[in-house]
Amino acid sequence: MSQPPAPDKQRAEAVKEHMLRHDAFTRLLGLEIEEVDAGYCRLRFTVRPDMLNGFGNLHGGVTYAAADSAFGFACNSHGRFSVGLSVTMDYLEAGRLGDVLTVEAREESLKHKVSVYQLRVTNQHGTVLALFKGTAYRTSTDILSIPTQPLSL
Template sequence: MNPSQPASLPAPTTAQAVKELMLQHDTYSQFLGLEVEEVGPGYCRLRFTVRPDMLNGFGALHGGVTFSAADTAFAFACNSHGRQSVGLTVTIDYLEAGRPGDVITVEAREESLKHKIGVYHVRVTNQGGVGLALFKGTAYRTSNEIL
């Protein structure tokens, strides 16, 4: 525990500390209004509300916004162990269209973690639990410590 931190407050976890550091410099996620609700080792859950400026020409949530939100959750999850990780390969399957005003939840879970490679599944759902997208990401874990 940090000596300057009151004994009643828990020391921040590595995942939380990495999240704070990453969010300080992630202006794109701030622009999208992504709210990181929970992080832990190999895990991230975030939310955002679909705004009118996020819609495509048919009035549905733009696929690029969905992809960006999933990629952000993937980034928090794969960097949560404190080693800088970068995406090697990602894929996304769009299942349903998000609509204006939808509250979207994006949840990333680690499926496999090895010395140099991590694999993550990210599920994107609306406020009714309807699946909007499934994202799979493979991350390369560098030897660079984040903190």
């Protein structure tokens, strides 16, 4: 018999659904959120022709946008509206047409006002294409108690 989801996972799932209601950009990129939990997100997408740069490689902006989305789902998963303070991205390999990329965000530190995440972007062969580090500011606003619309700090 399977166990019911833990309260933290239930909250993370509820936050994900709340965020996705009006997230046109996630749909535009074709990002599929495979798993969320407290401080965690894993998503996947396939590299399409419209995602390539002039050299036939995955555009760095697409890689960054996918990582930023995973970062957003992970840092908001605790239910407090959070925004990015700073991020860095290291590009290690180029993505190619048809690659199936996985972006995995893991929480490294969670404090009252600041949280830190490490992300890896890998292809279907397990090759690491990029590394991303994000630091988020955590507001006191409960995500699930507000309508899905742009928020201001």
